[in-house]
Amino acid sequence: MSSSEAYVSFQGVQKSYDGETLVVKDLNLDTQRGEFLTMLGPSGSGKTTCLMMLAGFETVTHGEIILDGTSINNVPPHKRNIGMVFQNYALFPHMTVNENLAFPLQVRKMSKSDIEDRVKKVLDMVQLGSFGSRRPMQLSGGQQQRVAVARSLVFEPKLVLMDEPLGALDKQLREQMQYEIKHIHENLEVTVVYVTHDQSEALTMSNRIAVFDDGVIQQLAEPDLLYEAPENAFVAQFIGENNTLYGKVIGLDGDICTVEAENGDKLKALGVNIQGVGFDTMISLRPERVEVNPESGQCSSTVTGKVEELIYLGDHIRSRMNVCGHDDFIVKIPNSANHAQLSPGDTVQVGWKAEDARALDVLVS
């Protein structure tokens, strides 16, 4: 993945609003043509700022943004030909849906009949064929959102940016729209840079996800890798549910390290991001990878846990246990025919494979 074949490329980009703090710190990010790339991160991590720099509404303090091989640092936003969906949709309230959609075509001086054709086509694409003469105010949130997507696509840009476009919708509608946007992306083969702080949205829609924190990309990877192989403690904790066990590395054998937990238990884990023997580490372990009362030889680490709480969730049972001195250790027990029958207060054995426990850096603060 060299930068020469990248479609959009951030190269050493930094951004500061006030000249005192860097909101974006040394951002390097390549997007392939036709990719659906999501920027995911907590509030204030600089996602919108990156998007705005790409769209041209914020200046780049340092570094360069390359679009299709040429630097766009000095290209004014209206000449970048980038479609954009805003968080509050930014539909023009004084224009009808048709006029909103025709706007980018009119400024491109297209002929009336061409405009009509395109507007109709794009309206049909978002299934709003009969709403053309309404004002945005007369549409529901979901419909407005579709118009906003349609408007960002109607002038056939190669790149579309979306800043939390589904943030204002309820859960059900959001899921439906996720599917529709994904569909449009596949059909039109546009490149999409998408911003969200909803991780399930990121996981379902994206080809790759860039996890942001504090102005730095923590990890850039495909959704499954991000979930199954987080490279640092922030990503492990931010994506999905996660058990953390703190300890000190006391031995290292190839990839597998031995960690002494705070209460003295010895655990085996995959050394992903450790500094070496004698240093502190944090083990990340997904709740569904923990076995209760494993058969001997199945797991490389086994410790005792005390059941604190059980929550019945239908397809599985969540069990909160006290493991290695921490009482927030979650185990997901599938509701299979012969699953372990537990009750609060029981003492059980829990175990896992060394590859599922990832020894990572320790988060400060």
Add this chain to the structure above:
Amino acid sequence: MEISQEKSVLVTADGTPLKISLARAQRRSKIVAFSMVLPLLIFILIAFLIPIADMLSLSVDNSITKEILPKSVIALQNWDETSGELPDEVVFAAMVEEIKKAKIARKHTRVGQRLNYESSGFSSLFRKAGRKVKIIKKPPYKEALIKSDKRWGQIYTWQVIKQFSTEYTDGYYLAALDFKRNPTTGKVESLPGKESIYLKLFWRTMLLSSLITFLTFIIGFPLAYMLATVSTRLSNILIIFVLLPFWTSLLVRTTSWIALLQQEGVINDFLVLVGIINNDGRLAMIHNATGTVVAMTHILLPFMILPLFSVMKTIPKSYVRAAVSLGAHPWKAFWKVYFPNTGPGIGAGSILVFIIAIGYYITPALVGGSSGTFISNRIAYHISSSLNWGLGSALGVILLGIVLALFMLYDRIVGIDNMKLG
């Protein structure tokens, strides 16, 4: 059938109809709410509605003739004013008697004054008659009165008295619009151009007010835009500068314009100094229409800026950004997307400034000279100097009518709900 009957009246658990018990439950809170607005209601009634009603009645009131000359007016009913003959002895007798009575009550000049509005000369006629009637002791009154002043022997005099002795009159409105009722024929005629002043004045008031509104818009729009786009901290400081004029006396603001604009004032001095004009060619910028426009534009500017600002602040930045991202040049984005959304602010600001301007009094009076005074200055003149309250009221009612008409027109075109006053 019975079932649906029963269902149509909903009842509460104890059997009283729902509507009644709801009204009962709300009565108390309604009384409380009403008693809270009562002082305001009384205040509005006393300070606003009653004066307006009073003004309305003053502008058509003509009871003075009937009040002071009741018998003469009745007697005149039997006289045919087109016959070419003078009224008979009965009328003259009544007139002499009533002028005597009015003289004692010191009211005879008021009839004269009233009739003088319609035809000049009546003021002196009645004043003179007041002095002379006391020597007329016995009939025939006709000859005696004509002897005291030969105008009593003219048919025209009696035509005027008869014509303008009705309880109500449209005379003030006609005068306010530069018309006049011919006493002989009773027909409405427009005044010759030279004497017509009110229409010209109304027209000038509208024209200058429009100009002032336009100027406040031209100056206020960029300012409001700046206020709405800079950081909140800075805009809060700048808003104070916009409001500062409100904390200075209107008189001070107006007179400081005199200091600036007068012939020996700062601006003329400066222009002479840099040699743009020579000393003999000093510009007349005050005590004329220019002075009124300049000073009032300044004074009314906040009324344009504040509604504009409050509307602009609610327009999300993302509108223009969206337009730009769609390929529109920033200017085009501003014009096509931002500007139309400021409509409610422009409407509110314009109508506010225009309505305030149209009734403005103090500034035109101070800096307007003769070519820059407004209709309100004329109203003030009639109320306080000429004491022709009827005409003053009629002018006021017409002004009120114009404002209401404009308001309705605005509502038709733009819609009152589309207006945002802040």
